[in-house]
Amino acid sequence: MTATPFISVRDLAKHYVSRGTRLNILEGISFDIAKGEVVGLVGESGSGKTTIGRSVLRLVEPSAGSVKFDGTELTTLSSAQMRRTRPRMQYIFQDPFASLSPRMTIGEILTEGLKIQGIGTRRQRVDRARAALEQVDLPADAIHRYAHEFSGGQRQRIGIARALTLAPEFLVADEPVSALDVSIQAQVINLLRDLQQRLGLTMLFISHDLAVVEYICDRVIVLYLGRIMEIAPSADLYARPQHPYTRALLSAIPSPDPDAPRNRQILKGDIPSLANPPSGCVFRTRCPNALEACAGVAPQLRQVAPGHYKACIRDDLN
Amino acid sequence: MNAPTEPILDIRGLRTVFRTRGGEITAVNGIDLTVGAGETVALVGESGSGKSVTSLSVMRLLTRNIGSIAAGSIHFRSKDGRSRDLAVLDEQQMRQIRGDDIGMVFQEPMSSLNPVFTIGDQISEPLRVHRNAARKSAMEAAITLLEQVGIPDARRRAGQYPHELSGGMRQRATIAMALACDPTLLIADEPTTALDVTIQAQILDLLLKLQRERGMGVLFVTHNLGVVAEIAHRVAVMYAGRIVEQGPVAEVFRNPRHPYTLGLLASMPKLGEATRLKQDGQKLAAIPGVVPSLANMPGGCAFSPRCRFAIGACQAGVPMLESVDAVHQSRCIRWQEVGQ
């Protein structure tokens, strides 16, 4: 992991109590993000991606663990201190339809955050909104219009513009392109990568689509049932996945290439319930490589190549 | 993967319209499509392109008084060998066909499952309705079906309610229900879109196996080109209510002849390719612009405002579906230059 991380998460845990049962949504989540780095968070539905993203920004309170942002411990900040730190980190939502108020003009939506923070005069705020619209390639006259007048891809651009008005250093983008059609998805992915490089943004990019993540991220974290299975630089992860879950996940993605080999490895069974997770390695009930020992203790993340970590006891797989 | 001789579904010139507050819109605009026995045909395209309206037209499940078939025929050959035009059948006749000759699976399994009945009751219902099966034998058949769709501990599951099953298991149950009466045609509208990839892989594998075993025709609606390559023999690409390209999947994906298909394939991030693109400092090839609104269609080729091959002649009239070869068609006047 990097020497001076911009974001540093250690032993993050989150549990909820539901009908008398304790659900360990997240356990032992540790990772770093360097300044200007884009880290992907992938996993299937319910694996805890959103909960991690929101915990890092303290939009939900972690049950345990530490989150450091540019050297400051966030989990113990007072709400006043937190309010001052907020503009430096922003969240982009998955659903471009639900996250924009239908009663506000785009101008009002874009300047709201600045207004709450008491930043600038009215004029200056409108100027910033105009600049943000330009950054996401929307026409300046959008400022007077309403969200329903825009297509899905345009609304997602508005969501991105809203996050940019506050000139954040860190973005959590939660499935920002999942609701979009492929042809539009590519436009928004290109835009996000462009902005990230131009503005030197640090980003946690959440997605269940491994191909999108490969394109946009420097490093990738693979999550299963609230536990990290593998962390690796993108190029390494896709070329040499080490964890049996990552391998299965990659092989499950249908390829449009008619010449691609169709030797899909199909995992049996369902994702276990959080109310009753397997002992030891949480993946073992579906793992094609599970041994008896896998039911023992939960495997820790171990380095298997430079910067490449996996939580699996087996070293003999290849 | 031989092309079967006689289609079980033969759609000709289908036009489906909706009455909306802003006036009448044409959601499906003159579609010709066939599905042979034992053949899987995928209908692919972006949101709003008319995929679901096409499949709802075949099943005659369009919202009454709002959506209607304005032109065309939908010839369907049922199990008894009779061929009838579904477009003109009455509801009584359609009810005999749905769930018996034609099975249906939708994106959201909960929309086809009733929360207050057990899984076993719901799977045995088509057998009781269409086959007059006795309750007990229908239930035994339901349990066998649940086993065939890969649900472990089928007897116990048959006694459970939909909310007690995971999403993937519910989709298996709706597939079992659709197959209960051994249909000749299965219509599946985005059956794996709501599922996780590892579960999607299970369901696609199951559908492939069932299709082979039973020799059904399958009309498979999806927006995922990867899923198409995985499951279908032939593909029809839709754009703004029309089929713009169709042919055998391998042929169309290897040698796309419509700029929209070419653009769709290029804009899809592909595993393993991104690392190379990144290293070369290249971008994903996005299609510029947005899909036109049906209420406000551009003249001529509907794709022309977004098309990098467009020339003046593209606006002159709606291009015809031209033959690239005997099995491959493109609705583009410049198909010979596309993909060269």
Ligand SMILES: Nc1ncnc2c1ncn2[C@@H]1O[C@H](COP(=O)(O)OP(=O)(O)OP(=O)(O)O)[C@@H](O)[C@H]1O
């Ligand atoms: N307030 C809550 N109370 C109880 N359980 C919760 C709560 N919020 C989330 N969960 C559970 O935590 C788990 C992780 O949820 P989370 O939304 O983080 O998953 P995700 O990986 O983002 O999934 P998706 O891909 O579906 O968005 C899920 O099982 C979810 O049901």
Ligand SMILES: Nc1ncnc2c1ncn2[C@@H]1O[C@H](COP(=O)(O)OP(=O)(O)OP(=O)(O)O)[C@@H](O)[C@H]1O
């Ligand atoms: N009940 C309805 N009333 C009015 N318009 C409708 C109705 N149902 C569908 N449409 C319109 O018909 C067009 C085609 O819709 P359809 O549902 O077939 O799209 P689709 O290709 O299945 O898209 P998706 O991928 O989003 O499911 C859309 O423009 C839609 O708005």
Ligand code: SF4
């Ligand atoms: S007809 Fe013209 S505008 Fe339409 S797809 Fe072909 S080249 Fe493009």
Ligand SMILES: [Mg+2]
């Ligand atoms: Mg989420």
Ligand SMILES: [Mg+2]
């Ligand atoms: Mg649809």
